Amino acid sequence: MTQTTSILIKDPIIIADEVHRNSILVVDNKIEEISSKLNDNDAEVVIDAHDKIAMPGLVNTHTHVAMTLLRGVGDDQALQTWLNDYIWPREANLTDELVYAGSRLAMVEMIKTGTTMFNDMYFYMQQTAKAVEEAGIRATLGYGMIDLFDDEKRKQELKNAKELIKSSHNTADGRIKVAITPHAPNTCSAELIQESVKLASDNNLKLHIHVSETQDEVDLIKNEHGMTPFKYLDTLGALSEDTIAAHGVWTTPDEIKLLSERGVTVSHNPSSNMKLASGIAPVADYLENGVNTTIGTDGVSSNNNLDMFSEMKLTALMQKVNTLNPEVLKTRQTFNMATVNGAKALGVNTGELKEGKLADIVLVDTNVAHMVPLIDPLSNIVYAALGSDVNTLICDGKILLKDKQLTTLNEQEIIDEARSAALQL
Amino acid sequence: MTQTTSILIKDPIIIADEVHRNSILVVDNKIEEISSKLNDNDAEVVIDAHDKIAMPGLVNTHTHVAMTLLRGVGDDQALQTWLNDYIWPREANLTDELVYAGSRLAMVEMIKTGTTMFNDMYFYMQQTAKAVEEAGIRATLGYGMIDLFDDEKRKQELKNAKELIKSSHNTADGRIKVAITPHAPNTCSAELIQESVKLASDNNLKLHIHVSETQDEVDLIKNEHGMTPFKYLDTLGALSEDTIAAHGVWTTPDEIKLLSERGVTVSHNPSSNMKLASGIAPVADYLENGVNTTIGTDGVSSNNNLDMFSEMKLTALMQKVNTLNPEVLKTRQTFNMATVNGAKALGVNTGELKEGKLADIVLVDTNVAHMVPLIDPLSNIVYAALGSDVNTLICDGKILLKDKQLTTLNEQEIIDEARSAALQL
Numbered sequence: 001m002t003q004t005t006s007i008l009i010k011d012p013i014i015i016a017d018e019v020h021r022n023s024i025l026v027v028d029n030k031i032e033e034i035s036s037k038l039n040d041n042d043a044e045v046v047i048d049a050h051d052k053i054a055m056p057g058l059v060n061t062h063t064h065v066a067m068t069l070l071r072g073v074g075d076d077q078a079l080q081t082w083l084n085d086y087i088w089p090r091e092a093n094l095t096d097e098l099v100y101a102g103s104r105l106a107m108v109e110m111i112k113t114g115t116t117m118f119n120d121m122y123f124y125m126q127q128t129a130k131a132v133e134e135a136g137i138r139a140t141l142g143y144g145m146i147d148l149f150d151d152e153k154r155k156q157e158l159k160n161a162k163e164l165i166k167s168s169h170n171t172a173d174g175r176i177k178v179a180i181t182p183h184a185p186n187t188c189s190a191e192l193i194q195e196s197v198k199l200a201s202d203n204n205l206k207l208h209i210h211v212s213e214t215q216d217e218v219d220l221i222k223n224e225h226g227m228t229p230f231k232y233l234d235t236l237g238a239l240s241e242d243t244i245a246a247h248g249v250w251t252t253p254d255e256i257k258l259l260s261e262r263g264v265t266v267s268h269n270p271s272s273n274m275k276l277a278s279g280i281a282p283v284a285d286y287l288e289n290g291v292n293t294t295i296g297t298d299g300v301s302s303n304n305n306l307d308m309f310s311e312m313k314l315t316a317l318m319q320k321v322n323t324l325n326p327e328v329l330k331t332r333q334t335f336n337m338a339t340v341n342g343a344k345a346l347g348v349n350t351g352e353l354k355e356g357k358l359a360d361i362v363l364v365d366t367n368v369a370h371m372v373p374l375i376d377p378l379s380n381i382v383y384a385a386l387g388s389d390v391n392t393l394i395c396d397g398k399i400l401l402k403d404k405q406l407t408t409l410n411e412q413e414i415i416d417e418a419r420s421a422a423l424q425l
Numbered sequence: 426m427t428q429t430t431s432i433l434i435k436d437p438i439i440i441a442d443e444v445h446r447n448s449i450l451v452v453d454n455k456i457e458e459i460s461s462k463l464n465d466n467d468a469e470v471v472i473d474a475h476d477k478i479a480m481p482g483l484v485n486t487h488t489h490v491a492m493t494l495l496r497g498v499g500d501d502q503a504l505q506t507w508l509n510d511y512i513w514p515r516e517a518n519l520t521d522e523l524v525y526a527g528s529r530l531a532m533v534e535m536i537k538t539g540t541t542m543f544n545d546m547y548f549y550m551q552q553t554a555k556a557v558e559e560a561g562i563r564a565t566l567g568y569g570m571i572d573l574f575d576d577e578k579r580k581q582e583l584k585n586a587k588e589l590i591k592s593s594h595n596t597a598d599g600r601i602k603v604a605i606t607p608h609a610p611n612t613c614s615a616e617l618i619q620e621s622v623k624l625a626s627d628n629n630l631k632l633h634i635h636v637s638e639t640q641d642e643v644d645l646i647k648n649e650h651g652m653t654p655f656k657y658l659d660t661l662g663a664l665s666e667d668t669i670a671a672h673g674v675w676t677t678p679d680e681i682k683l684l685s686e687r688g689v690t691v692s693h694n695p696s697s698n699m700k701l702a703s704g705i706a707p708v709a710d711y712l713e714n715g716v717n718t719t720i721g722t723d724g725v726s727s728n729n730n731l732d733m734f735s736e737m738k739l740t741a742l743m744q745k746v747n748t749l750n751p752e753v754l755k756t757r758q759t760f761n762m763a764t765v766n767g768a769k770a771l772g773v774n775t776g777e778l779k780e781g782k783l784a785d786i787v788l789v790d791t792n793v794a795h796m797v798p799l800i801d802p803l804s805n806i807v808y809a810a811l812g813s814d815v816n817t818l819i820c821d822g823k824i825l826l827k828d829k830q831l832t833t834l835n836e837q838e839i840i841d842e843a844r845s846a847a848l849q850l
Contacts (some may be wrong), residue, residue, distance in 0.1 A: 071797070072804035076745075076755050108794040123583050185658040209476035215749075274742035275808070277751040304808035305795040310735065314742075321743075322500075322641075325701040330501045369533040370812075372496070372840050373847035379497035383700070385728035387795075388813035422798035 002118065006032075006044035009017055012054035013377050016353045018357040024054060025034055026359040028289035029173075029397035034355055045399070050366045052201040052391060053377050055335075056351050057116025057171070057360035062208075062262075062267035062296025064101035064122045065131075068109065069422045070301035076336060079214060079276050087301060091123075099124035101421035104397060104414045105172040106306060107187070111137060111406060113307045113387030116360040116395040119267070119296070119346060121181040121208055125164050133172040133338030136400045136408045138360070140346050141168060142181025142208050145196065149189045157345050165203055175345070177205070179244075184210040185229050186217050193236045206242050206346065209233075212255075213247035229266075239264050244345050246296060248286070249270075249279040254364040256282065256289050263293040265345035266339070270314040284319045284328040289416025294342040307387035312338045316382060331382045363392035431457075432819065435469035437479035437788060438802050440760070441778045449479060449663045451784040454598075454822035459780055460755040470772035470824070476792045477816060478802050480760075481776050482541025482785035484767025487633075487671040487692035487721025490556075491519070491568075494847045503702050504639065511725060515850040516548075521651065524549035527847035528556035529839045531731060536562060536831060538732045538739050538812030541785040541820040544669060544692070544721070544771060546633055550589050552826060556718050558597040561825045561833045563785070565771050566593060567606025567633050570621065574614045584619055590628055600821055602630070602771070604669075609635040610654050611642050618661045631667050631771065634658075637680075638672035639703050655680040655689075663727040669770050671721060672697075673711070674704040681707065688716040690770035693762070695739040697723030709744045709753040713826035719767040732812035737763045756807045788817035 009024040014034065023038040024031060038073035040046050045191060074086025099122070110118065120128060125141045130140045143164045145157035161180055169178035180200040182188040193209075200207040205340075212218060212229045221229045230251060233239055241263035248266040251259070259266065268281050286293040295315055297306045316329040318420060343351025350358040365371065371380050371389065393401035400408055434449040439459065448463040449456060466473050499511025524547070531563065535543065537749040542563035545553060550566045557564045568589045570582035586605055605625040607613040611813040613621075618634075625632040637643060637654045646654045655676060658664055666688035673691040676684070693706050711718040720740055722731050740762060741754040768776025789810060790796065796805050796814065818826035825833055 010566075068794075069798065070808060071795075072799070072801035074805050075801065075808065076752055078751055082751070105794055105797060112794065271742060273737075274746040275751065277745040277749045279749065280746055295672050300809075304804065305811075307795065307811065310738075312737075313696075314739070317696060317739075318743075318746075320702040321699040321705055324702045324704065326503055326507070326700065327501055367837075367840060369493075369530055369537065369836065369840060369843075370496075370732065372530060372843050373494065374844075375495070375847065376497040376500065379500050379729065383500065384496060386730075386732065386811050386813050388811050411794065412792075415792060415794060418794075419799075422800065 006043040007047065007399065008038055008040065009046045009047050009049050009054055009361065009363065012049035012052045015055040015378055017382065019377050024353065024361065026394065026397050029359055030329055031353065031355055031357050031359050035054060042389040047392060049363050051365070052322055052363040053366055053381060055362050055364065056339045056353055056380060056394060057362050057393065058114045058338050059291040059294065059346070059351060060110070060115050060297055060306065060308055061244060061294040061342045061345055062298055063118050063120050064308065065106035065118065066099040066122050067118050067299035067301050068105040069098065069102040069418060069425055071302050071304050072242050082276070093315055093425050094123060095195070096124050096127050097333055098141050098421045098424060099419045100127035100131060103128040104409070105418040106138065107135035108406065108409055108414050109306045111135065111393050111400050112390060113309065114362040114390040114393060115306065115308050116362070116393065117342065117346065117348065117350065119179070119208060126167050129168040129171065129176055132176055132342065132393045134408065136398050137395045138348065139174045140177045140179045140206060142179040142301035144181050144183050145192060146187045147189050147192045148187060154189060154192045158199065159193065161199065173396065178209045179206040181208045184217065185232055186220050190236055193233070193238055197237050200242060202260055206244055207238060207246045209238070209245055209248065211245040212250045215250055227287060228252055228255055230258055234258060234262070245333060247281065249273055249281045251282060258287055259291045260289045260298055261356070263292070265322060266292065267294050267296040268315060269296045269298040270311055270318050272302040275302050280318060280322045281317065284323050290340050293337055294345050295338045308338055309385050309387045314383050331378045335378060359394055359397040361394040362390055365391045367391045431468040432470045432472065432824065433463055433465065434472050434474050434479055434786065434788065437474035437477045438776055439829050440478060440480040440803055440806065448748065449778065449786065451815070451819065451822050454786050455783055456778065456780055459778065462490045464614050470647050472817060473790070474788050477788040478789070478791055478806060479778060479788065480787050480816065481764045481778055482787050482807060482820060483539045483763050483775060484719065484771070485535070485540050485543040485722055485731065485733055486669060486719040486767045486770055487694055487723055487730065488543050488545050489724035490531035490543065490545050490553060491524040491547050492724035492726050493530040494527040494843060494850055498726050498730050505713055510610045514662060518850050519548060519711065520548050521552050523846045523849060525552035525556060526842045528553040529834070532556050532560035533561065533831065533834055534731045535840050536560065536818050536825050537815060537829070539787040539815040539818060540731065541787070541818065542731050542767065542771065542773065542775065543606070544633060547605040551592050554593040554596065554601055556775070557601055559833065561823050562820045563600045563773065565602045565631060567604040569606050569608050570617060571608045571612045572614050572617045573612060579617045582617065583624065594837060604631040604633045608634045609642065610657055611645050615661055618658070618663055622662050625667060631669055632663060633669045633671065634663070635672055636670040637675045637739065641677060643675045651724040653677055653680055659683060661684040672703065672706065674698055674706045676707060681710055681716060684716045685714045690719055692719050693719045693740060694723040695736055695743055697727040700727050705743060706748045708740065709748050712758055717766050717769055718762055719770050733763055734810050734812045737807050756803045759807050760803060784819055786819040787815055790814045790816045
């Protein structure tokens with residue numbers, strides 16, 4: 001890892017509340033100063049960023065990173081076929097080693113496309129924690145609990161979740177947090193969800209859960225409980241400012257008001273919702289009603305990559321066409337969904353380029369044809385940039401990517417290991 | 426330009442009717458042989474492509490390339506505001522020099538993201554032809570005629586179209602074709618459209634026209650003519666196997682049958698239709714009914730780039746969610762839309778990696794994290810690849826991009842010129 005205590009990012013176009021050209025001084029793991037008066041003597045490392053855009057690192061608020069190993073498995077299938085015939089049989093073969101290999105592959109992909117923090121729910125999470133620690137980025141990690149309404153299974157799942165708190169919460173210089181992650185209201189018993197809420201509250205952790213992803217799920221919950229999924233979760237005390245609800249596709253207007261009142265965050269997953277034909281989430285309505293709305297890629301096998309630039313563009317475009325209103329999802333709103341809203345959701349002091357914030361910074365090349373002209377830098381970031389335009393990535397004050405080269409990870413070794421790991425699934 | 430008469434592409438994974446590993450021999454401007462028996466002595470230039478996917482060059486069937494200069498102008502506006510307040514006032518300042526600069530910028534972007542052929546409609550098209558000739562790719566170019574129902578204007582527009590035929594048809598070793606391009610049924614008189622049909626037919630040219638892009642257009646045509654846009658165009662004789670209809674968003678089931686009967690090609694433009702909130706085209710129905718359906722980026726200011734990889738993914742994803750059926754738009758169908766269907770539309774013997782076809786070939790890197798594992802190469806191309814994964818591009822048997830470096834164009838000079846050109850709009 002590049003060990004530096006101060007970095008001067010010289011003269012980029014900065015996407016802050018305003019878009020302006022200035023310099024950024026990073027000291028230790030924070031943004032110390034943003035000013036035009038900084039000079040080369042102020043820092044140990046100087047990055048000439050005159051032809052770069054500086055923006056906060058992207059925050060991917062819903063994913064299952066080890067699923068990189070399942071890229072291209074079971075495309076174009078109906079959801080239940082996809083799960084039953086393609087995904088679950090392979091996931092049954094998962095091991096510590098395979099999850100580590102898949103997580104490492106995801107670290108490479110995320111760092112190279114500008115993501116500095118992600119929110120994950122899966123299995124063998126100590127392995128993902130190890131990959132995050134080595135890579136140098138931030139993550140909130142949860143053990144995905146599914147009890148399928150079985151008492152014994154519930155106890156075991158909660159035990160696993162508690163072990164993850166012990167092993168991993170606040171590790172890696174505080175870059176890793178643990179969240180409590182019951183899978184979904186239709187795969188977890190009421191007891192499991194209630195105990196999850198208590199476990200999260202007792203340990204001051206986030207609660208991360210899939211909700212209202214498909215029509216089938218909504219129908220099932222309505223049949224079982226006589227109410228829609230978010231209403232049902234509210235009766236279990238599961239909706240609060242610490243809740244991150246992934247998907248939220250079939251949310252009713254009443255539920256949207258409830259989410260706003262409770263301060264729940266929604267993680268919108270456009271590629272996944274489109275690819276699995278789950279539906280179109282009412283994102284414009286979420287924003288209109290003040291719901292903290294963020295963006296996730298979901299797992300790779302329903303996407304099929306982890307590129308948050310694509311997700312930003314897709315988020316805006318899908319809402320415009322779905323409402324037949326091109327004025328919804330302004331570039332600034334979309335950008336905030338992928339940055340500061342995600343940081344707020346995960347309770348981390350980042351997601352914005354401001355003095356005092358954690359130094360999670362991405363530098364994007366502007367001297368490439370598809371970023372020319374630069375009439376509106378924010379527009380180019382949201383609508384024109386590709387993930388591969390990320391030139392430099394700093395997380396927690398450390399340079400993890402410099403001139404498109406990883407500093408903490410051996411890319412070829414990770415690719416080779418992932419290839420052989422995928423063959424074992 | 427790299428002048429070679431034979432190229433051996435050694436050992437790539439080839440996306441042909443089957444996906445298989447083999448070698449490709451290019452002689453002059455054609456694919457001479459695809460075989461496992463080729464060796465280094467068979468060609469003057471040998472490209473080791475063991476870690477690459479070889480696929481046909483992408484075909485962008487609807488664009489206005491010089492609009493690269495308007496990237497980021499007027500995002501998130503209603504269509505009429507966008508046109509009236511942002512686009513048209515700037516287009517009024519266009520000159521030969523500016524269109525040349527914008528076209529050159531587009532050549533760089535397209536070559537670097539895998540496009541070998543495009544279908545364009547705009548102004549000052551001799552300048553675009555010049556840029557295409559220098560770049561080495563293929564294009565079908567049309568002068569965009571708009572008479573706004575004025576007799577004098579109509580005559581002038583047809584004169585311009587005829588001049589373009591004379592100056593540019595079948596130039597650049599046959600890489601440039603001219604098409605007849607009346608703008609749209611609501612901006613062109615019936616006479617102009619009829620004369621366009623005759624002009625195209627007399628000269629054996631394609632007819633390229635915007636149709637059924639917005640609800641407003643459909644309403645207007647129905648009010649004027651008592652029928653929907655495609656039915657109206659049919660009464661003018663404008664629907665044939667030589668017709669490329671851009672957008673086709675609000676097409677009715679009856680019209681879809683008509684398009685199928687007449688052999689019309691539809692150019693689907695997902696980003697543009699979404700960003701301008703025009704609507705969602707019935708692409709799954711087009712394919713179901715045997716309509717030759719292709720993909721276009723439209724102009725940059727309603728996209729905001731020319732990356733056909735994004736458009737492929739978006740095409741598939743939007744149809745799945747719109748029909749709530751993940752099984753529509755299989756990877757192969759989407760891929761064909763972006764390749765062979767486009768070649769068929771433009772009447773060029775390319776779009777497939779087969780012996781005897783023109784050598785328009787793209788090599789895509791597979792040794793990057795987001796292309797690992799390579800369980801299904803076609804899936805990785807459609808759903809996981811970024812435009813920037815294009816490593817090498819061959820058009821008409823010439824190498825235009827090698828290891829991501831342009832061979833025919835000076836990228837920095839073009840970027841610098843485009844930046845100053847954009848300031849003049």
